[in-house]
Amino acid sequence: MSLPLAGLILILIALIGGTMAMVAFIWAVRTKQFKDLNAGAYVIFDEEEPVGKMTDNTFGFPESEKSSRKGKGKYESRP
Amino acid sequence: MSPDRNPFNIEESPELSSRVLSDISASGPVLAFFTSAVAWLLVGTVFGLIASLKFNLPDWLGSFPALTFGRVRPVHLNTIMYGWVSLASAGCSIWLTVRLCRVEVHWRNLLYPSVFLWNLGLLYGTIAILIGDNRGLEWLEFPRGASLLIAIAFVCLSLSILRTFHARQVKHIYVSLWYILASIVWFPILYVIANLPFYSGVTQAAVNWWFAHNAITVWFTPIGLAAAYYFIPKVIGRPIYSYYLSLLGFWSFALFYNWNGIHHLVGGPLPTWLISVSIVASVLMFIPVTTVAINHHLTTIGHFGKLKFSPTLRFVVFGAMCYTAVSFQGSIEALRSFNEISHFTHYTIGHAHLGMYAFATMILFGAIYYIMPRLTKWEWPYPILIKYHFWLVAFGIALYVGSMTVGGVLQGLYMNDPSRPFIASVEVTKPYLLARSGAGLLILIGHLIFIYLFSLMILRRGPERKAPPWREEVEVVAP
Amino acid sequence: MMFIRATTFFLGVLATLFLGWAGLTLIPGIQIREVKPSSELKPYTEEQLRGRAIYIREGCIYCHSQQTRPEGFGADQLRNWGRPSLPGDYVYDKPHLLGTMRTGPDLFNIAARQPSENWHLIHLYNPRTLSPGSLMPPYLWLFKEEDEFSKEVYAATGERVVPVPKGFVPEGKVIIATQEALDLVAYLLSLNHTYPIKAEKGE
Numbered sequence: 021m022s023l024p025l026a027g028l029i030l031i032l033i034a035l036i037g038g039t040m041a042m043v044a045f046i047w048a049v050r051t052k053q054f055k056d057l058n059a060g061a062y063v064i065f066d067e068e069e070p071v072g073k074m075t076d077n078t079f080g081f082p083e084s085e086k087s088s089r090k091g092k093g094k095y096e097s098r099p
Numbered sequence: 100m101s102p103d104r105n106p107f108n109i110e111e112s113p114e115l116s117s118r119v120l121s122d123i124s125a126s127g128p129v130l131a132f133f134t135s136a137v138a139w140l141l142v143g144t145v146f147g148l149i150a151s152l153k154f155n156l157p158d159w160l161g162s163f164p165a166l167t168f169g170r171v172r173p174v175h176l177n178t179i180m181y182g183w184v185s186l187a188s189a190g191c192s193i194w195l196t197v198r199l200c201r202v203e204v205h206w207r208n209l210l211y212p213s214v215f216l217w218n219l220g221l222l223y224g225t226i227a228i229l230i231g232d233n234r235g236l237e238w239l240e241f242p243r244g245a246s247l248l249i250a251i252a253f254v255c256l257s258l259s260i261l262r263t264f265h266a267r268q269v270k271h272i273y274v275s276l277w278y279i280l281a282s283i284v285w286f287p288i289l290y291v292i293a294n295l296p297f298y299s300g301v302t303q304a305a306v307n308w309w310f311a312h313n314a315i316t317v318w319f320t321p322i323g324l325a326a327a328y329y330f331i332p333k334v335i336g337r338p339i340y341s342y343y344l345s346l347l348g349f350w351s352f353a354l355f356y357n358w359n360g361i362h363h364l365v366g367g368p369l370p371t372w373l374i375s376v377s378i379v380a381s382v383l384m385f386i387p388v389t390t391v392a393i394n395h396h397l398t399t400i401g402h403f404g405k406l407k408f409s410p411t412l413r414f415v416v417f418g419a420m421c422y423t424a425v426s427f428q429g430s431i432e433a434l435r436s437f438n439e440i441s442h443f444t445h446y447t448i449g450h451a452h453l454g455m456y457a458f459a460t461m462i463l464f465g466a467i468y469y470i471m472p473r474l475t476k477w478e479w480p481y482p483i484l485i486k487y488h489f490w491l492v493a494f495g496i497a498l499y500v501g502s503m504t505v506g507g508v509l510q511g512l513y514m515n516d517p518s519r520p521f522i523a524s525v526e527v528t529k530p531y532l533l534a535r536s537g538a539g540l541l542i543l544i545g546h547l548i549f550i551y552l553f554s555l556m557i558l559r560r561g562p563e564r565k566a567p568p569w570r571e572e573v574e575v576v577a578p
Numbered sequence: 579m580m581f582i583r584a585t586t587f588f589l590g591v592l593a594t595l596f597l598g599w600a601g602l603t604l605i606p607g608i609q610i611r612e613v614k615p616s617s618e619l620k621p622y623t624e625e626q627l628r629g630r631a632i633y634i635r636e637g638c639i640y641c642h643s644q645q646t647r648p649e650g651f652g653a654d655q656l657r658n659w660g661r662p663s664l665p666g667d668y669v670y671d672k673p674h675l676l677g678t679m680r681t682g683p684d685l686f687n688i689a690a691r692q693p694s695e696n697w698h699l700i701h702l703y704n705p706r707t708l709s710p711g712s713l714m715p716p717y718l719w720l721f722k723e724e725d726e727f728s729k730e731v732y733a734a735t736g737e738r739v740v741p742v743p744k745g746f747v748p749e750g751k752v753i754i755a756t757q758e759a760l761d762l763v764a765y766l767l768s769l770n771h772t773y774p775i776k777a778e779k780g781e
Contacts, residue, residue, distance in 0.1 A: 029605060030376075030601055030605060033597065033600065033601070037593065037597055040593075041350075041590075044586065044590070058338075058343075059271060060272070060342050061332070061339045061342050062338050063269055064273060064329060064333050065333075068118070069118075069336075070336075071336055071337065072336050072337075074335065074336050074405060074408065075333055075334055075336065076334045076411045076468075076469055077408050077409065078408075078409060078410050078468065078472075078478070079408045079409065079410060079482055079485075079486075080407075082404065082405070153713075154713055157712070157713050157714065157716070158704075158715075158716060162718050164719045167715045168715050169635075169636040169637020169640055169641075170636070170637055172637060172640050231635040231636075233637065234634075234673065235634035235673040235675065236673050236674075237639070237678065277587070280587070280588070280591075284588060284592065285591065289595065298672075299668075299669075299670075299671060299672035299673070300665065300668040300670075300674055301610060301676070302606065302610050302611070303672065303673060303674045305602060305603050305606055306603045306607075309599065309602045309603050317595065350590075353594040354594050357597065358602060360602050361602055363678060366645075366652065367663075368664050368665050368668065369606065373606045376601060376602070377602065439652050442652075442678075443643055443677075443678065444679075448679075515652050515653045525681065525682075525712065525713055
């Protein structure tokens with residue numbers, strides 16, 4: 021296969037693929053696939069671990085999240 | 100809920116128990132994958148240090164065939180790639196999948212054989228290379244038998260994740276899941292095609308480097324990004340900045356990154372159009388990489404203070420920033436004018452470690468630090484050691500990449516200067532190769548600390564530390 | 579709807595993989611298949627293939643490349659490493675050994691630059707005897723150490739004594755090349771692609 025022919029096939033593949041992708045995209049927008057897009061970002065939270073709460077405090081808590089309640093034991097951030 | 104299904108003794112609430120149940124169901128297989136990963140991390144790190152020292156002392160241990168550089172180096176590469184990084188990524192994918200699908204692990208009985216076969220394949224392949232059975236292709240050195248074992252193990256992983264995904268209880272498929280699902284479908288196909296016996300000559304070189312780069316494209320990078328997309332918002336407590344950007348980032352990533360492979364052969368005996376296509380694709384990577392960077396940065400901005408409190412956030416943010424760095428570097432490296440200097444030098448090695456270590460490995464460390472307590476119901480016993488781990492490897496990899504970058508550029512410049520003898524390009528790298536061994540030592544020590552901590556977690560040893568979410572909030576004792 | 583969405587996703591994902599595969603390997607492969615090897619490129623002999631297997635076994639590719647870049651692209655041409663290599667030069671290479679590192683020099687035409695068998699034997703025994711500052715490993719297991727006898731003894735047994743410089747060999751010993759060393763050197767001495775090439779179809 022000569023270079024021009026290989027190039028032609030490649031361009032054709034790219035054009036067909038690109039057109040397919042564009043059609044799919046337009047279809048998706050038309051059928052409102054993207055309507056609730058940003059809602060998806062909240063999937064990682066739940067009632068116990070809601071937005072606004074850090075979920076890893078291995079090294080300790082920021083001032084703002086320190087509890088004023090005393091618990092059963094101490095949470096130390098150094099041995 | 101019966102007590103043994105509710106070991107944390109937490110009040111029932113539908114979503115909470117789903118999260119806890121997911122963690123419980125995943126714990127067996129994920130711990131098996133993580134333990135294997137950590138074992139191979141030790142093996143890979145030691146072999147890496149030996150390989151580096153061979154550059155400083157070429158005659159050291161010179162009478163042992165199994166320890167010659169040409170065997171130690173591929174053992175390091177394969178045990179790190181298909182061992183540490185792959186096994187940790189596998190464990191991470193399983194856990195992320197159950198969390199994001201809000202179900203339990205399905206087809207769990209495939210995952211234990213997967214761990215077993217994967218380890219067996221790694222062991223077989225490692226011993227093979229050491230005794231001299233190397234297939235001669237970079238990233239594909241293992242005998243076909245070993246590759247077959249790993250391929251079967253991977254397919255078992257894929258089937259379990261796909262079945263779990265099929266049973267999902269969520270309407271929205273989170274961005275991390277796109278990357279995971281893509282990779283577990285992509286990689287087995289890639290691995291099988293690359294290992295077929297039909298190739299020779301320069302076509303085989305094209306297949307070889309299509310494979311090697313695509314292993315990064317379809318397995319190592321997606322899992323790293325999946326983890327970053329989950330842990331950054333999850334630890335901070337804020338959603339990802341823009342889901343639109345994630346979508347654009349994913350598809351442009353999938354489209355462009357698959358065409359990069361031949362940038363490993365710039366200047367080589369292949370059709371010019373082929374090499375140019377890969378260079379163009381490499382530069383186009385600016386698009387997905389920038390969207391990811393913007394997304395992660397704008398999610399974290401204003402909350403960088405939280406890095407002080409979370410080891411996971413430290414490791415993952417470090418890794419995510421290095422993803423941006425290594426990708427931009429790669430785009431530049433593919434350009435002919437730069438490649439002329441950097442090709443064939445230690446610069447490439449520095450780039451590889453910026454990617455596989457500073458990006459992939461650091462993110463996996465962050466993931467393991469988050470996931471382990473939730474599986475073992477045990478908190479990390481000595482947080483100070485986690486800090487030592489972080490700083491040792493952070494400095495270590497910075498020194499590694501810095502020394503190989505500078506040394507590599509000098510090596511390339513000297514090599515391209517015909518007025519200098521070739522040996523001058525070797526001599527100029529020597530101080531940098533020494534620095535690299537120093538970096539390797541720092542990294543080894545960091546890893547020994549990590550392995551120690553990991554072992555304590557598995558065995559539930561060390562002082563018992565109570566921390567949320569298993570206990571009600573307690574008063575913080577100032578450090 | 580979810581099924582369609584999920585199916586579209588997986589199809590799209592597979593399409594991106596196969597598009598890349600087709601572009602980077604299938605189409606070039608078809609194009610390159612038509613390349614004929616130059617008549618001066620000979621298939622490897624048995625001995626050279628054994629040597630090639632040793633080259634692979636010892637991981638030589640991790641420090642040596644076998645691809646000479648064109649003029650204006652690095653100093654390959656200025657260092658007389660041989661004319662730019664072409665796909666037709668690699669037809670008998672399975673696996674390919676193009677390499678990606680030059681801790682040591684490119685070897686594609688090493689036989690043209692260094693045709694001496696003894697040089698290669700000594701160099702493999704300990705590179706630093708001939709190349710001070712080299713980082714190449716010594717390949718001691720490709721050689722045997724024996725007590726020093728007279729030249730006539732060795733001539734009779736047919737064993738190949740390697741003339742390693744004094745000071746690098748223990749007192750009273752000589753270094754004998756094993757068959758593996760000779761095979762490896764035979765392979766290295768086959769690496770000569772300086773034959774001129776005719777213009778090829780479609781190039």
